[in-house]
Amino acid sequence: MSIGITDEHVELAASLRKWGSSLGGVDASRAAESEPGAAFADVLGAAAEMGVTTIGLDESLGGGGGSPLDVAVALEACAHELVPGPLLGAAVAAHLLGDVDELAPGLADGSVVVALCLDASLSAVWDTPSATHLLAPDEDDAWSLVPVTDVRLVHGLGLDLSRRFGSAEPSSSATAVALPSLSGDLVRRTAITFAAAEAAGLARWCLATAVEHAKVREQFGQRIGAFQAVKHLCAEMLETAESVTAVAWDVACASTGSEEQWAFAVDVAQAVALDGAVANAKTCIQVLGGIGFTYEHDAHLYLRRALSLRALLGEADAAALRLTDRAVSGVRRQVDVDLEGRDDAVRPAIRTRVEDIASAPADQRRAALVESGYLVPHWPAPAGLGADAVSQIVIDQELARAGVTRPDIVIAGWALPTILEHGTDEQRERFVRPSLQGDLVWCQLFSEPGSGSDLASLRTRAEKVDGGWRLSGQKVWTSVAERADWGICLARTDPDVPQHKGISYFLVDMKRSPGIDVRPLREITGEALFNEVFLDDVFVPDDCLVASPGDGWRLARTTLANERVAMATSRLSKSTERAVELACSRELSVAERVRVGHGVALATVCSLLGVRTVLRSLEGQGPGAESAVAKLLGVRNRQDGSELVVELQGGAVVNPSEELRADVWEMLNTRCLSIAGGTTQILRNVAGERILGLPR
Known part of the structure; x- marks a missing residue:
């Protein structure tokens, strides 16, 4: 893109x-x-x-x-x-x-x-x-x-x-x-604004060249794009190219706005774009191998231009230092989406309905959100509104304006779309509205000790009996299982077909089903947020099988793929905001303030990727590479940011205050993010294959 x-x-x-x-x-x-x-x-x-x-x-x-x-x-x-x-x-x-x-x-x-x-x-x-x-x-x-x-x-x-x-x-x-x-500032900002665009073009050529080579070059009897090491290099180039493109787009847009916002966007672009172009040029040569090192190949010409751009306008650390100062003074990048009048037809009615919700007693607002469809407007009726991108954005804007916060439906946000799309009328009637109302809590019984991200290899089995199925096996990393009313569970119903074809999707009554043993699993934070769940001949009636036997793999992908259009907040990520707070309240070294600034830049990039996804939706386009990249960069942003917060407080970590204890908890807890929902390495494989078209 x-x-x-x-x-x-x-x-x-x-x-x-x-x-x-x-x-x-x-x-x-x-x-x-x-x-x-x-x-x-x-x-x-x-x-x-x-x-x-x-x-x-x-x-x-x-x-x-x-x-x-x-x-x-x-x-x-x-x-x-x-x-x-x-x-x-x-x-x-x-x-x-x-x-x-x-x-x-x-x-x-x-x-x-x-x-x-x-x-x-x-x-x-x-x-x-x-x-x-x-x-x-x-x-x-x-x-x-x-x-x-x-x-x-x-x-x-x-x-x-x-x-x-x-x-x-x-x-x-x-x-x-x-x-x-x-003035020097004006000229510099203008030069960086347009240099970032060139950096995006260089980064994208390098990505495309590396990917095309990896698709056809053969070594050891197969195309090198099938090698995970090469696939990850290309996926990382995709992350870099999308980041450079996002900041180049943003700084060009910001140049016609306020001086404060343009200056912030320029510093983000300077901190990200020029280094990014150089990084992609170097990785391109690495993927090309010996041919990339030759003078005859064009790759070195792109590396030369990228290096020259960086030499002229780089100073990424200086830009990061300015970003820290701007963030400490309260500046954040605020990207306004121009709906170009497309909201005129829907905004009055939405504003009126939101005002009614906001005026309701606090304990009745959730019910009002569910009744209006505004809790999950992107879902089909009757749970939602089947709202288009414009309506979704307007609903978000009006709820924010009225100070109404949606409750988090957690695992129900994964379970219910599958039931809505693939379940029976009875299942939809039984589960959807009570779950949205908060009367039913869900957990997810997917991962197993021996399978992890490889759901196709799961071993939990389901045997057909009169009136239903008997499930036996072990699940792990199951959050809220100790208090869940229902669980979505994948189990193998046919061991004689290819792995991903013999899986079925069940709804398990966690409170009333004999044979379920939930055991807390203590994590590195010292707390037990996850659980092991043992299923010992647990009976699941036929009316709790979703779709048909063997459809589980397809349904699981529906569950995990569900997304909505939502505007990113102007706030930085939690840990980045905390790092800025420390920069405001403590005497940090120049090197530490530079690190904070680079964290601000990365957090801003993550927000910009979300904005660009929204704009593509408004243009009627499918999701671009931004959504996949946003997951990968978002994990890095939260992990690096939480670690930086603790490091900025130095030796105090050995005898921490209550405030620092909370920071340490966040640092430890975020280690799961590069594992949960598919490891970073698996996601890079997926990005390489599904987005870049590299061979399996």
Whole structure:
């Protein structure tokens, strides 16, 4: 998935990638390998003719009238095809100087090409061979524009073969146009905003190249993409590419909002995007193996550009330090979803109904939520409303506005969708509404000591008897089994067919069924949140079998796949917020504050992935890779964050206060997150196979 989400942006990206591929940017870069003064004039002319360099200029000036997000989509596509020359600098110049009357026409027709330098040393000037003007600051951060006829430029051949950089030395008689509206912060933010888009294009090319190679390259008699080590490398590249894409999208969107929100988004992008592009380029070469290390393969050209971008604009730790300061001052990234009027038809009725719910006594609100369908609006009627994405978002917004919090239905949120979709009318009548009302508590009897994530290998057996089935076996890691009324249970009903075909899905009465032995299982926190459950010839009547015998595997996948559209909160994850609190109340070292800032960046990325999933739903698209990546990154965010919180408190952990005891509990408890619901390694296998198409 690219930066663009709307159909218009998807089409723009596709057309520009096709156009960029036709230019032969890689060949042009190779051909100019030994020319320090290469201006890539043909490519620049084609880009100007295509409107790539002017997409962000006002239409009255001959530009495309596009938003910064339009520019970002274009730059990502061009970077994906390694289009050489001064595209990034041109985008930055157009954004900063598009309202300068004497420059705008030249920027629009390509006759003005601005070389940019971010500091007064003039030692790293962008795009010197193509330049007609130099934009740079003096020692006092006063910015001006100087014609190159008044400047001595020295062109260089650096790490990035697709671009040229150099140095400059103004003459004593240089004619400079002062630009008092510019500042170093503004120029830097603009440059990072568009550089993040290029980083996304580089990261995605590297991912696609590695995956395609892994699909066809054979070693030891099979394609290397089937090897778990390679599959995990590719899945990790997917995580990185989605993260870079999310922050590149967000910073382009934020650039038209408040200064505070744009500054926050820039720091997140700087902390994530440029390092991410470098990481994917290096991993791409690793997957390619020896061929990736050759000069003939294109991979090193992408690594070179990614490294150059990072050298120019990286400073990830500096950005993380600023993020800590911003978070301590109370700033969080707040992404507003523009429903573009699609909510007008539904919001009045939803607001009225929510106000009625909010006015009810506290002990009656749950019943009111169930009756309205607002507890689970994404579920089909009568449990929910079968609500579309817009209605779901509006319901969430109005409940939040009214201060109404939905109760957590926990395991019922997995059990009931399966009953709704595959159960009988009697089962739906018997279980759905009482569970939503909180009258029935559920547990899940899936995992076993010998199977774990491999549900197909479970050994609990169910034998057919008159009127039902007899279940025998052992389950483990079963939360709330000690107080559950009912359990959803997978058991093997046919041992003579392939493993995943002989499993059935049962509803087990945990309170009244003889033969159930629930034993608390103490975890590393010292508490017993989970249980072992022993089933000894437990009778389950026929009316508690869901669907038909042998359908259990299919039904289990329905249970675990159920998701809804929900906007992410602007709050960071629990542990990240706690780390920010410590940064506010304690004297942390610079290194510690940097770590807090990187945690803020990761937590923000997780929220952005959720927002992008929502926007895809609004566009009528299926879930993208973001949802799978969000699970993997969310686990890392919570585990790393909780560990950081404890580390920030140093030696006090050996004799902790009550507050630190709670932090230690959270750190220990989050270790289960990379195991529960499918281990991180299994999820990466799934991402590699189902999203990237790698062989089993």
